[in-house]
Amino acid sequence: MLTLKKSLTEIGRYVQLMGRTLSRPDRMRMFYKEYVKEMYQLGYNSIGIVLIISFFIGAVICLQIKLNIQSPWMPRMVTGYTTREIMLLEFSSSIMCLILAGKVGSNIASELGTMRITQQIDALDIMGVNSANYLILPKILGLMTIMPILVTLSVFSGMIGAYSTSFMGTTTISELTEGFRYSFNPWFFWCGMIKAVVYAFIISSVSSYKGYTVEGGSIEVGVSSTDAVVTSSVLILFADIFLTQILT
Amino acid sequence: MIEVSHLYKSFEDKEVLHDINAVFENGKTNLIIGQSGSGKTVLLNNIVGLLDPTSGNIFYDHVDFCALSKRDKILLRRKMGMLFQSAALFDSMTVLENVMFPLNMFSTDTYIDREKRAKECIGRVNLSGAENKLPSEISGGMQKRAAIARAIALNPKYLFCDEPNSGLDPKTSIVIDELIHGITTELNITTIVNTHDMNSVMGIGDKIVFICEGRAEWQGTSADIMNSDNKRLNDFIFASDILRKYKEAEDEEAAKHHH
Numbered sequence: 001m002l003t004l005k006k007s008l009t010e011i012g013r014y015v016q017l018m019g020r021t022l023s024r025p026d027r028m029r030m031f032y033k034e035y036v037k038e039m040y041q042l043g044y045n046s047i048g049i050v051l052i053i054s055f056f057i058g059a060v061i062c063l064q065i066k067l068n069i070q071s072p073w074m075p076r077m078v079t080g081y082t083t084r085e086i087m088l089l090e091f092s093s094s095i096m097c098l099i100l101a102g103k104v105g106s107n108i109a110s111e112l113g114t115m116r117i118t119q120q121i122d123a124l125d126i127m128g129v130n131s132a133n134y135l136i137l138p139k140i141l142g143l144m145t146i147m148p149i150l151v152t153l154s155v156f157s158g159m160i161g162a163y164s165t166s167f168m169g170t171t172t173i174s175e176l177t178e179g180f181r182y183s184f185n186p187w188f189f190w191c192g193m194i195k196a197v198v199y200a201f202i203i204s205s206v207s208s209y210k211g212y213t214v215e216g217g218s219i220e221v222g223v224s225s226t227d228a229v230v231t232s233s234v235l236i237l238f239a240d241i242f243l244t245q246i247l248t
Numbered sequence: 249m250i251e252v253s254h255l256y257k258s259f260e261d262k263e264v265l266h267d268i269n270a271v272f273e274n275g276k277t278n279l280i281i282g283q284s285g286s287g288k289t290v291l292l293n294n295i296v297g298l299l300d301p302t303s304g305n306i307f308y309d310h311v312d313f314c315a316l317s318k319r320d321k322i323l324l325r326r327k328m329g330m331l332f333q334s335a336a337l338f339d340s341m342t343v344l345e346n347v348m349f350p351l352n353m354f355s356t357d358t359y360i361d362r363e364k365r366a367k368e369c370i371g372r373v374n375l376s377g378a379e380n381k382l383p384s385e386i387s388g389g390m391q392k393r394a395a396i397a398r399a400i401a402l403n404p405k406y407l408f409c410d411e412p413n414s415g416l417d418p419k420t421s422i423v424i425d426e427l428i429h430g431i432t433t434e435l436n437i438t439t440i441v442n443t444h445d446m447n448s449v450m451g452i453g454d455k456i457v458f459i460c461e462g463r464a465e466w467q468g469t470s471a472d473i474m475n476s477d478n479k480r481l482n483d484f485i486f487a488s489d490i491l492r493k494y495k496e497a498e499d500e501e502a503a504k505h506h507h
Binding site: 026114118120123126127128129 | 296324353
């Protein structure tokens with residue numbers, strides 16, 4: 001009963017914070033400046049890790065399918081086809097966002113948590129600035145803008161990773177190309193984009209909530225950072241089930 | 249002028265402030281003094297609106313702050329400047345950017361004018377030359393001065409300082425005190441300083457409110473404070489050896505003159 005009450009209180013506080021966040025910024029020029037900064041910090045700085053992980057996962061998926069599923073009864077393009085579908089539908093859109101929840105979520109929560117305990121957020125409130133709107137809105141919109149780009153890069157990087165296995169002799173470039181092109185449904189790409197936008201909102205808003213509402217000192221900032229990652233990850237997994245059911 | 253009337257504040261069952269009544273006058277440096285844990289920070293946070301009182305009223309020039317709408321509270325807050333205990337400068341911004349922040353947010357001036365105003369404020373607190381430094385690259389005293397510059401950038405009507413001397417050496421503390429006092433007189437604003445530093449009390453305390461266990465125990469000026477017969481106030485101010493000896497010497501002197 002106590003846990004239920006606590007959970008409902010948390011949800012209520014989250015909704016209230018989002019109410020304050022999702023309003024028109026006090027100064028648009030300040031908002032744009034922060035928006036671009038957040039896209040750079042949260043998105044551009046994540047490109048490296050997205051490319052590396054996707055490249056190797058693409059290569060490994062390709063190898064696993066070739067070695068464990070491919071049989072003489074199946075067309076040779078199955079490896080490329082399956083790799084593309086896995087990357088497009090699940091890995092790049094969902095698993096990559098789970099990985100980014102760790103990197104971006106902890107970054108957001110610890111930044112806002114530190115601002116809270118060092119009274120920087122109080123300083124904004126005293127000035128008459130809507131601190132939630134000024135600090136959180138650019139993070140949410142920045143990540144929602146950049147996440148589809150990261151997911152697209154992840155898909156391409158995974159495909160390049162799959163191509164790289166051809167140098168090991170397990171498959172050929174032409175077989176993979178045929179598979180990548182076979183029966184392509186553009187809607188699957190848009191499914192990935194929709195998922196990316198929803199997950200970006202979950203990661204940025206939940207992590208911001210956890211950081212913004214910190215009370216205490218550095219230990220609590222650490223705890224909020226961990227909570228942000230765990231809660232975002234669980235919510236992404238739940239959302240994945242519903243979105244997959246709805247979209248495909 | 250800021251007036252606090254019958255202010256109570258409780259956290260769950262614990263009452264932290266009990267029936268506080270005080271008037272903080274315009275053009276004067278008003279001090280809230282008291283031991284750590286006496287409730288002075290809670291009182292200041294109630295006055296600036298970071299906390300909501302359990303009951304009571306806070307009047308800013310006869311306008312009841314507690315009764316204002318959210319929008320009107322925000323508008324009134326734009327007339328406030330605050331110096332926090334930790335300075336609370338924005339880490340990612342330089343000193344100049346910190347001071348320009350409120351101007352960028354609320355001023356309709358051109359960039360050149362905003363920068364000029366920010367540099368004026370930085371010059372006023374004797375920080376010229378440190379404009380492009382980050383808060384982590386300057387000393388605690390300089391951070392406090394930068395925070396004062398940020399607080400006065402929009403020509404506030406009310407200035408609040410929470411423990412401005414905490415963590416500073418006595419010499420730097422005097423510089424900060426004189427700066428706060430000077431700005432208060434120059435701009436003719438209502439300043440409230442939360443402190444337990446007796447040097448500040450004697451140096452800049454135009455009006456003093458002594459808080460003890462959540463109650464406004466004594467009010468007066470720095471001239472009155474040495475001659476008060478309030479036991480709790482005397483226990484607080486004469487906890488320092490230097491002040492006790494000063495008081496004893498003063499009493500002896502007075503006794504000699506009497507004979």
